[in-house]
Amino acid sequence: MTVYLVGAGPGDADLLTVRAARLLGEADVVVRDRLVDESVMDFVNPEAQIVDVGKAPGDSSSQESINELLVSLAHRYETVVRLKGGDPFVFGRGGEELLALHEAGVACDVVPGLSSALAGPLAAGIPVTHRGVSRGVTIVSARGAHGDATDFRSLANPELSLVILMGVEYRRTIALQLIEGGLSAGTPVAVVEQAWTGQQRTTRGALEDLANFDVRPPAIIVVGGVASFALRSLHLFDVALL
Ligand SMILES: C[S@@+](CC[C@H](N)C(=O)[O-])C[C@H]1O[C@@H](n2cnc3c(N)ncnc32)[C@H](O)[C@@H]1O
Numbered sequence: 278m279t280v281y282l283v284g285a286g287p288g289d290a291d292l293l294t295v296r297a298a299r300l301l302g303e304a305d306v307v308v309r310d311r312l313v314d315e316s317v318m319d320f321v322n323p324e325a326q327i328v329d330v331g332k333a334p335g336d337s338s339s340q341e342s343i344n345e346l347l348v349s350l351a352h353r354y355e356t357v358v359r360l361k362g363g364d365p366f367v368f369g370r371g372g373e374e375l376l377a378l379h380e381a382g383v384a385c386d387v388v389p390g391l392s393s394a395l396a397g398p399l400a401a402g403i404p405v406t407h408r409g410v411s412r413g414v415t416i417v418s419a420r421g422a423h424g425d426a427t428d429f430r431s432l433a434n435p436e437l438s439l440v441i442l443m444g445v446e447y448r449r450t451i452a453l454q455l456i457e458g459g460l461s462a463g464t465p466v467a468v469v470e471q472a473w474t475g476q477q478r479t480t481r482g483a484l485e486d487l488a489n490f491d492v493r494p495p496a497i498i499v500v501g502g503v504a505s506f507a508l509r510s511l512h513l514f515d516v517a518l519l
Pocket residue numbers: 287288312361362363364365366367368369391392393394397441442443444469470471472473474494495496497
């Protein structure tokens with residue numbers, strides 16, 4: 278009778294919170310997203326029903342049906358886990374599901390997860406803040422709820438790191454607008470693909486070259502001085518364009 282909105286973290290199951298792992302083991306049903314790493318599913322109660330509602334990027338049409346599904350499952354099962362990649366409240370539509378469940382009178386709880394917005398850069402050895410380099414971080418999605426592109430001109434600030442989610446397909450516009458907004462063309466950029474998975478890969482270079490990076494989603498784009506920090510992880514494939 279309770280729906281738990283649970284963050285699975287960005288990749289490997291080692292990054293699950295203890296609370297998330299416990300709830301997966303107790304779940305009667307797990308409603309999972311596309312970006313949840315397969316290793317996380319090993320923690321699910323073997324008796325639990327698994328419902329895959331993975332959506333392709335940009336597909337917002339089925340959110341309402343997911344909300345309805347969660348409400349109907351809550352009436353049939355004791356423990357429903359809604360499992361999302363990263364953190365449920367960071368571009369995860371967790372807020373929308375929480376509101377829908379509240380409106381339907383369904384008990385709901387939220388379990389945070391490590392967001393790719395912070396853990397993604399970290400996986401490539403990039404600290405999103407660093408004394409003397411970056412005094413803060415702006416986390417932004419490259420596209421809005423209706424597929425409209427974010428205007429990056431107003432986000433150009435050499436004192437802040439910029440962490441961009443869902444930005445791979447907009448990388449040409451992102452670079453053009455940030456340079457138009459005042460960032461130098463040589464500002465360091467790093468793109469971290471599939472962070473915390475066996476396929477993790479980091480590409481680095483200058484902002485003016487971002488459009489030519491050979492990268493695919495899911496990926497995090499980091500813009501700012503911190504993006505040039507040295508790799509800490511030896512097992513990861515790193516491509517430097519600078
Ligand atoms: C719909 S958002 C979900 C974000 C998620 N709730 C979080 O907190 O990480 C999907 C975007 O997150 C980013 N992302 C999620 N997992 C990632 C990963 N393992 N590596 C790199 N980027 C990731 C990508 O930018 C992807 O397009």
